[in-house]
Ligand code: PSV
């Protein structure tokens with residue numbers, strides 16, 4: 001793996017901490033970090049945070065230059081929403097609290113099982129992935145966390161990774177374990193399954209990998225483990241349905257018993273792929289049953305793309321919220337299946353309806369208080385992954401904002417009267433509201449760009465990444 005280098009100066013490692021305890025902690029980390037830099041003869045990865053600070057000052061200029069455009073956009077929203085008696089302050093406050101986690105694994109170009117077309121300047125390791133995530137967070141102001149994948153994101157020095165993320169204003173969210181492929185040096189193969197394998201030694205190895213990923217994540221401040229399995233079969237008769245599910249439950253319980261008390265375990269389901277006939281955890285019902293048997297801190301994770309065409313995902317979300325078993329989301333969109341497309345790109349109305357269920361369950365609270373993990377998990381095969389991630393953040397913010405605008409009283413009245421037409425009109429009125437001005441206001445108040453994608457292109461972020469990563473490679 002290549003190791004891009006930025007010269008470590010005292011200035012670049014000065015802790016921005018405010019209180020003494022934090023400063024002490026920073027100093028300890030800094031000392032260890034510098035020792036390591038010395039040990040490796042300065043040939044160690046150090047984050048080029050100058051790039052990010054450079055962008056910050058450009059953002060200030062951009063905000064001033066686009067002031068009148070913003071005022072016009074915001075005035076449109078104010079005019080329309082005030083007419084409907086909506087209190088914008090409350091909406092803006094809720095919107096400001098809506099935050100997303102970015103998946104480390106989606107910053108490099110995705111691919112299909114046929115091929116992958118790499119993107120110039122794409123990140124080469126977890127440090128560069130975090131750097132790309134910081135850029136998305138900076139421009140959108142709403143994605144301060146990164147979800148990790150293990151062992152893909154394994155590093156020899158987790159402390160330096162944590163330090164690197166903190167310097168860029170980021171935290172880590174869920175740890176996702178990977179037993180859907182074999183890893184270098186691994187003793188037994190997962191070809192015929194992992195946590196549900198017929199052989200107990202393979203199951204134990206997979207349990208071990210999950211616990212290892214928890215240990216790694218714990219040091220980074222993660223508080224949840226997402227288990228998604230490829231376990232299943234391609235041919236009728238190949239795998240015993242009941243036995244495989246029993247093994248799944250048994251393995252989950254073993255993992256659950258050993259995760260830290262402040263951690264949650266999320267079970268992610270998927271109907272097919274890589275198994276094409278039967279998947280052990282194929283739908284929300286399987287996940288729910290398993291979560292219920294495993295324990296209180298075990299919840300269901302809904303990946304939007306993991307449903308068969310036509311599934312009513314918003315109803316699934318409502319049911320899980322009602323049963324207090326929803327853990328969080330992997331947001332994306334799909335035309336046929338899986339997480340191939342970006343959230344809201346195919347069916348923005350469905351995304352809005354899902355958000356509407358979240359807002360409905362939150363009641364007077366904000367969605368942020370529901371204790372759900374809002375993660376993105378999508379594959380960027382054609383568009384620039386950073387741009388597509390920015391686009392996704394904007395799409396999710398707009399969907400959430402529209403859901404906040406639903407006239408709950410009018411909807412409930414229409415539902416009680418069985419007035420289908422009026423109920424639908426209430427939803428459509430919110431869905432069609434001009435929310436861009438509100439979303440831009442909240443974003444800019446958090447230091448983001450008026451138009452993040454235009455900013456990303458105008459400041460030639462991608463070509464700078466290409467140049468830097470080429471030079472340092
Ligand atoms: C599987 O399709 C999935 O949605 C799971 O969340 C994985 O962890 C992720 O994609 C990356 O492969």
Ligand code: MN
Nearest residue numbers: 303330339377
């Ligand atoms: Mn997923």
